[in-house]
Amino acid sequence: MSSRPGIDVPDARGRTGLDRTGRDLEGNPDVVIHDVELLATAWHVLRRTTYDYRSPDGTWSRQQRETYDRGNGATLLPYDAERGTVLLARQFRYPVYVNGHPDGLLLETAAGLLDEDSPEDAIRREATEELGITIGEIEHVFDVYMSPGSVTERLHFYAAPYTPDTRLTAGGGLADEGEDITVVELPFAEALDMTYDGRINDAKTIMLLQWAALRGPFRPS
Incomplete structure (x- = not known):
């Protein structure tokens, strides 16, 4: 398996494990995280997260969102x-x-x-x-x-x-x-x-x- 900057080897800013953010979220029982993909780490971090979401009527749906993380x-x-x-x-x-x-x-x-x-x-x-x-x-x-x-x-x-x-x-x-x-x-x-x-x-x-x-x-x- 090839090395992936920002995941298992440092990116240009020395960061690793950037695909772990969000995987351990448990505050909302209606959201279940399945996967976090690292799309870009040129300076800030672009991720695509796949999760299941339960609507108020009880229906579950698979959704994806891209998030841009530039810090606070x-x-x-x-x-x-x-x-x-x-x-x-x-x-x-x-x-x-x-x-x-x-x-x-x-x-x-x-x-x-x-x-x-x-x-x-x-x-x-x-x-x-x-x-x-x-x-x-x-x-x-x-x-x-x-x-x-x-x-x-x-x-x-x-x-x-x-x-x-x-x-x-x-x-x-x-x-x-x-x-x-x-x-x-x-x-x-x-x-x-x-x-x-x-x-x-x-x-x-x-x-x-x-x-x-x-x-x-x-x-x-």
Whole structure:
């Protein structure tokens, strides 16, 4: 039997056993896992899982789903309540470019994968790398599955105050990871308006801006 990267020999990132994920799930008696196939491991992991599913009427059916596993992530909305501003990042996103965005330059909240960090540590790291700020106390807003039909990622949402004094560098991301980020400071009211006219059309950003307006630092007094 030939060696298979990511299964019985390390893939490019040194991982093995990637076909084992999901095989031991027992939380739902109406789902019985039969097989997990590893389809791709170029960077993140694409799997095809075969399982039996029992409908409410008791009928069992054999189903397959492909899942894209890129790990979990965290995102942050920095706000200055006194000056009425928020800090966002603008960067090129090829997936939105190929799917109809005019130039692929998306305006969004800072975000990144957790890697081996806790969500709070990860978002502090991203705030420094992408936005050039250090943050003190942060507020956990909610945790969300962003695309549950195919992507396994759970995104942890945070907000934190900032001031001009906490902006220590120009930010911009890590060049060796292909990041080329422009830091954008906007009046909160303008940023919220941009979610309605299409200038901001990133889901996590819209969610945090609406939270800020309804229950966060810019809610009506």
